[in-house]
Amino acid sequence: MKKTVLFLITLFFISFFAYAQQSTTKSPREAKIKALKIAFITEELSLTSNEAEKFWPVYNKFDELLYQLETVEKFKIKTKIKRIGGIENISEKDAKSMMKKIADLEKQVYKTKIAFDIELTEVLSFKKILKLKIVERDFIRNLMKKYRRMKSNPKN
Numbered sequence: 001m002k003k004t005v006l007f008l009i010t011l012f013f014i015s016f017f018a019y020a021q022q023s024t025t026k027s028p029r030e031a032k033i034k035a036l037k038i039a040f041i042t043e044e045l046s047l048t049s050n051e052a053e054k055f056w057p058v059y060n061k062f063d064e065l066l067y068q069l070e071t072v073e074k075f076k077i078k079t080k081i082k083r084i085g086g087i088e089n090i091s092e093k094d095a096k097s098m099m100k101k102i103a104d105l106e107k108q109v110y111k112t113k114i115a116f117d118i119e120l121t122e123v124l125s126f127k128k129i130l131k132l133k134i135v136e137r138d139f140i141r142n143l144m145k146k147y148r149r150m151k152s153n154p155k156n
Helices: 002-021 028-045 049-084 092-120 126-152
Strands: none
Touching: 028 049, 028 126, 049 092, 092 126
């Protein structure tokens, strides 16, 4: 019975977050990966319905913020470098400015991760927070393994 309820809750969250993310993600592939990640984390952490209800809004808020900092903002810097014509064409002043911007972004990422951990302590036990860090890493590793297998064997 517990597994059925957990499965239904997971299914609900997957469909809810996949739908909610469609407007912000760039491709259907990203939405699919997001849904797989939600299912993987929910299952691996053995979240109760109460925990999942509190956890996912916190997780999604910080996940989106980290995406903005780590991906979107750094992409803007890379785009600026390309627009200038590559690193060879950047003035020392611009390079210094970009390095400062990158350092500031890295500080913001660090502060965001610390704030995330603090906010999670109100939702999950410390043991589950530690497990979350491992599970996130495992998810990425599994995803990369699948990608490599697909790339090396395109017929499957």
